[in-house]
Amino acid sequence: MEKKISPSLMCADFLNLGEELKKLEKGGIEYLHVDIMDGEFVQNYTLGTDFVKKLHAATDIPLDIHMMVVKPELKLDWFEIREGDYVSVHYEAATHLQALLAKIHAKGGKTMLAINPGTPISVMEEVLPDLDAVLVMTVNPGFAGQKLVPQTLDKIRRLRKWLDESGYGHIEIEVDGNVNYPNARLMSEAGANIFVAGTSSLYAKGTDLDEEIVKFRDTINLK
Ligand code: DX5
Ligand code: ZN
Numbered sequence: 216m217e218k219k220i221s222p223s224l225m226c227a228d229f230l231n232l233g234e235e236l237k238k239l240e241k242g243g244i245e246y247l248h249v250d251i252m253d254g255e256f257v258q259n260y261t262l263g264t265d266f267v268k269k270l271h272a273a274t275d276i277p278l279d280i281h282m283m284v285v286k287p288e289l290k291l292d293w294f295e296i297r298e299g300d301y302v303s304v305h306y307e308a309a310t311h312l313q314a315l316l317a318k319i320h321a322k323g324g325k326t327m328l329a330i331n332p333g334t335p336i337s338v339m340e341e342v343l344p345d346l347d348a349v350l351v352m353t354v355n356p357g358f359a360g361q362k363l364v365p366q367t368l369d370k371i372r373r374l375r376k377w378l379d380e381s382g383y384g385h386i387e388i389e390v391d392g393n394v395n396y397p398n399a400r401l402m403s404e405a406g407a408n409i410f411v412a413g414t415s416s417l418y419a420k421g422t423d424l425d426e427e428i429v430k431f432r433d434t435i436n437l438k
Contacts, residue, residue, distance in 0.1 A: 216387065216408040218435040219245035220428070221279045223391075223413035224270075225261045226359050235424060236274050242428035246279040246301060248391070248411045253284040256308050257357035264293050271297055279409070281329065281391065283356050284308060288315050296324040303327035303350045303389075306338050316345040327389060331355060332364040336374045343383050348409065349374060353402070354392030359414045363393040368405055375406025396434050403435045410435055 224247055227235050239247070247270060252261045270278060279301040284290055287304045288311055296302060302324045309315050316326045328339055329350035339349065351371050354361040371388060378386050390407040395415035402410065410431070412418070417427045 218403060218432075219409045220417075220431055220435070221246035221248040221389065221409055221411050222417050223248045223250065223359065223411050224266075225250045226413040226418035233273070236276075238424045238428075240274060240276060242425065244276055244428070246409065247274070247276050248279045248281060251280060251282045251284060252357065256285045256305065257283045259357050264295070268295050271295060277301065279303070279327075279389070279411075281350065281356075282308075283329075286310070288318075291315065291318060291322075296322045298323040299325065301325045301327050301348060303329045303348075305329045305331070305356075306334055307331055313342050313345060316342055320345070327387075329356075329391075332367050332370075336370060336377065343378075343381070343386070346383075346386050348387035348389055349378075350389045350391055351407070352392055353390050353394070353398070356392070361393055363398055368401055371402055371405040371407050396430070399431065399434045400437065403437055 325347040327348040389409035391411035
């Protein structure tokens with residue numbers, strides 16, 4: 216499966232975002248990860264509906280909208296979704312999960328089911344036909360700069376195997392949280408193919424975005 220990079224824009228330099236977007240486009244970045252937090256599902260606030268609109272106007276790179284909010288069913292309509300954008304919703308937050316996934320598809324989006332480190336992969340069994348991707352959280356969501364929850368590496372491996380063996384080999388696996396270079400390599404080996412790049416890699420202090428993109432791509436392609 217093609218390995219893709221999804222830089223976490225909550226870690227970007229907002230005062231210099233236009234320039235950074237140009238660098239991401241030049242680097243062939245596949246997705247832009249947009250963290251939506253509501254202060255309730257997670258204890259933080261980040262990006263929102265207007266930012267999504269502005270990104271759509273500024274770039275053709277598809278978005279990867281990560282909704283860390285309670286009752287996502289009631290909030291999906293607030294967002295402008297462009298054909299080809301990924302929308303991830305948390306298993307732990309949704310009540311009418313299947314209906315929500317169907318609605319994302321009806322709006323032209325691609326579906327991604329996010330699961331926290333403590334949530335088993337088995338919970339997604341009945342919605343596999345509705346999924347384009349699974350987001351395996353490799354930290355507990357809410358903040359950048361956390362440490363990997365180590366057992367999530369084996370979780371990625373088991374998920375990839377289960378999907379491949381049950382006729383869902385097309386479902387992509389994204390990883391989010393402490394995706395530094397050594398972890399990215401292990402996650403890639405385990406079967407992840409979309410990598411959220413935050414303060415652990417592309418946006419580490421004092422780094423050059425252009426150089427980091429090349430280094431990151433080499434790492435996930437196991438070069
Ligand atoms: C939350 C975010 C964070 C973060 C990832 O969903 O996506 O996990 O920005 O970057 P790190 O963990 O490297 O700071
Ligand atoms: Zn995220």
